[in-house]
Amino acid sequence: MKSATVELNRIYNEDCIETLKRMDDSVLDMTITSPPYDNLRTYNDFSFDLESIITELYRATKEGGVIVWVVGDATIKGSETGTSFKQALLFMEKGFNLHDTMIYEKSQSPFGSNLCYLQSFEYMFVFSKGRPKTLNLIRDRKNKRSGVESVAAGGLSVDGIKQKRIRKELKEYGRRKNIWKYGVGGSKIDHPAIFPEQLAKDHILSWSNDGDIIYDPFMGSGTTAKMAMLNNRNYVGSEISKEYCDVAHQRLSLTSEIVETDSCIGAS
Secondary structure (H helix, E strand, O other), X not given: OOOOOOOOOEEEEOOHHHHHHOOOOOOEEEEEEOOOOOOOOOOOOOOOOHXXXXXXXXXXXXXXXXXXXXEOOOEEOOEEOOHHHHHHHHHHHXXXXXXXXXXXXXXXXXXXXXXXXXXXEEEEEEEEOOOOOOOOOOOOEEOOXXXXXXXXXXXXXXXXXOOOEEEEEEOOEEOOOOEEEEOOXXXXXOOOOOOOHHHHHHHHHHHOOOOOEEEEOOOOOOHHHHHHHHOOOEEEEEOOOHHHHHHHHHHHHHHOOOOOOOOEEEOO
């Protein structure tokens, strides 16, 4: 990273807007985070200016960079808040494309209202600054057929005529669908909202390459940093809570011998 005041592979104990303002333009390859939202994400009573954060994220993100925003909605007085949709529209207003609306399906469902179906998912909005520059789509969905077959060259034409058939090799495995399922089992990590490590890893592998810079403005217990480090990416994080920052520091120190003991530092 060009900016001398924001170092790679550090988590800054400060409001993310302060970290972002010290970044140069167009330096981030990817951001992945699960921000505090509604009453589903208590965050030690801290509050955030999301509009300013999104504005700064747009400035600091490279052309073709991607943001994965994992968020859901609370139900208050019988109505879902719609916070997720409001935030998605705000990203679009600030210039981002809504590249994909993905679903994080939870293996377990928390108890909720008896008046509706069990709530078992969160949105994973994938925003891009222009067209994504990196597409390493995971292909682990086994196809029903594989090998060289005769297939239609395309769908029906506008006048209803079938397209000619061509010989095409069908791979054994195809790209995933955009609903990803992960367990949400209990954790010994002292943080109220930890998303699964595999979720972070799968997105990091999908939208970035070795050596890229991954940012998490709400680093929490350090999941993004851990998975970036384990997958040969650089990370930068912001975490306003000293308590959570200390948790992330301890977690990263146990992850690899290459983690420095001052992984979580205060703002300069």
